Amino acid sequence: MKLLHVSDLHIGKSLLEYDLLDDQRYILNQIIDIAKDNEVDALLIAGDVYDKSVPSEGAVRLFDDFLKKIKDEHIKTFIISGNHDSDDRLNFASKFLSDSDIFIAAKYKGELDKYELSDEYGPLNVYMLPFIKASTVKHFHKDAEIENYEDAVKCVFIEASIDSDKRNVILSHQFVAGKSHPSLSGSESPAVAHVGNVEVIGYSVFDAFDYVALGHIHSPQRVGREEVRYSGSPLKYSLSEANDDKSVALITLKEKGDVSVDLIPLKPLREMRHIKGELKNLIANVDNDTVDDYIYVTLTDEETIDDAMGIIRNYYNRPVNLDYDNSRSKDIDFDDIELKTESKPITDVLRDFYSMMYGVDICEEEMKIFKEVAEKAGVINEAD
Numbered sequence: 001m002k003l004l005h006v007s008d009l010h011i012g013k014s015l016l017e018y019d020l021l022d023d024q025r026y027i028l029n030q031i032i033d034i035a036k037d038n039e040v041d042a043l044l045i046a047g048d049v050y051d052k053s054v055p056s057e058g059a060v061r062l063f064d065d066f067l068k069k070i071k072d073e074h075i076k077t078f079i080i081s082g083n084h085d086s087d088d089r090l091n092f093a094s095k096f097l098s099d100s101d102i103f104i105a106a107k108y109k110g111e112l113d114k115y116e117l118s119d120e121y122g123p124l125n126v127y128m129l130p131f132i133k134a135s136t137v138k139h140f141h142k143d144a145e146i147e148n149y150e151d152a153v154k155c156v157f158i159e160a161s162i163d164s165d166k167r168n169v170i171l172s173h174q175f176v177a178g179k180s181h182p183s184l185s186g187s188e189s190p191a192v193a194h195v196g197n198v199e200v201i202g203y204s205v206f207d208a209f210d211y212v213a214l215g216h217i218h219s220p221q222r223v224g225r226e227e228v229r230y231s232g233s234p235l236k237y238s239l240s241e242a243n244d245d246k247s248v249a250l251i252t253l254k255e256k257g258d259v260s261v262d263l264i265p266l267k268p269l270r271e272m273r274h275i276k277g278e279l280k281n282l283i284a285n286v287d288n289d290t291v292d293d294y295i296y297v298t299l300t301d302e303e304t305i306d307d308a309m310g311i312i313r314n315y316y317n318r319p320v321n322l323d324y325d326n327s328r329s330k331d332i333d334f335d336d337i338e339l340k341t342e343s344k345p346i347t348d349v350l351r352d353f354y355s356m357m358y359g360v361d362i363c364e365e366e367m368k369i370f371k372e373v374a375e376k377a378g379v380i381n382e383a384d
């Protein structure tokens with residue numbers, strides 16, 4: 001039995017003003033090609049299909065096209081919801097889609113969805129756990145002692161009476177940790193890793209499963225054991241993922257206990273790059289193959305350069321962000337900022353920030369504009 005595990009598609013996501021639909025269409029087609037080339041028995045999509053609970057028209061259209069291709073290629077597909085998905089919207093038409101071997105579990109309704117596949121080694125159970133919170137499960141199992149997400153998942157598994165002697169696979173979109181927490185990449189939101197976090201679920205809760213297809217963390221990685229994995233997002237969605245190697249996980253299951261994992265690399269339509277240096281050096285060394293990539297720029301110039309982003313735009317078509325790494329930026333102690341700012345009026349905070357960044361005092365005209373904007377945003381009122 002061969003299964004292809006992907007997650008965190010985040011269809012409809014944009015980077016700054018660039019919508020990523022072309023990049024996402026390209027990578028979804030690549031995933032279908034990989035599924036075909038490897039003759040997989042099923043595709044597993046472990047949540048965060050969409051980036052937003054109310055996806056854009058373009059996002060819905062792209063997912064619709066993707067489902068059509070899956071159906072035309074006869075790829076059996078299992079899809080669960082992630083924390084970014086609206087359960088009811090993702091569930092739309094799911095009863096019809098199941099006739100086409102596309103199974104969606106977007107909402108926990110008190111029972112764990114289970115499908116049985118089979119091959120020459122016998123039956124294989126595919127369980128689908130949509131993204132759940134502790135309160136979701138508590139609602140259905142009022143007598144169970146559920147204090148956190150781990151209790152909730154344990155309760156779901158007990159209710160489903162999973163037979164650990166059978167071959168079992170599960171899709172789950174939760175924050176699962178091994179001995180250490182998985183490394184976050186920044187675009188997962190709102191996963192915040194800290195000790196005692198009620199969302200963290202120990203990987204041993206999944207001991208009854210031969211393979212655990214996880215979604216939520218965007219950097220591909222195993223959790224605790226080889227067969228408990230985050231496939232990671234198919235595209236880089238934040239600067240901290242710029243050095244990730246994105247991949248899909250091809251799972252081969254033979255008799256009970258015999259599971260192998262192969263990572264198949266994905267190649268994006270456009271790369272994400274972080275370039276760093278003095279502006280004059282950066283623009284003197286532009287590699288023509290990279291001008292369409294998503295570019296994060298860090299300037300090491302000591303002086304702030306007027307309209308640096310505008311200059312960068314003359315060389316790169318998709319700059320996403322620009323910041324500085326110089327002696328001034330190194331002076332900023334982010335832990336201290338909250339303490340230093342809470343007792344000050346916001347106009348003073350801006351005055352200090354401006355002089356730290358630019359080395360001169362803010363002029364009255366700029367301060368006037370700032371006040372107007374801050375008033376409109378409701379940060380200050382006229383009395384301030």
Ligand SMILES: [Mn+2]
Pocket residue numbers: 008010048082084187188216217
């Ligand atoms: Mn995600």
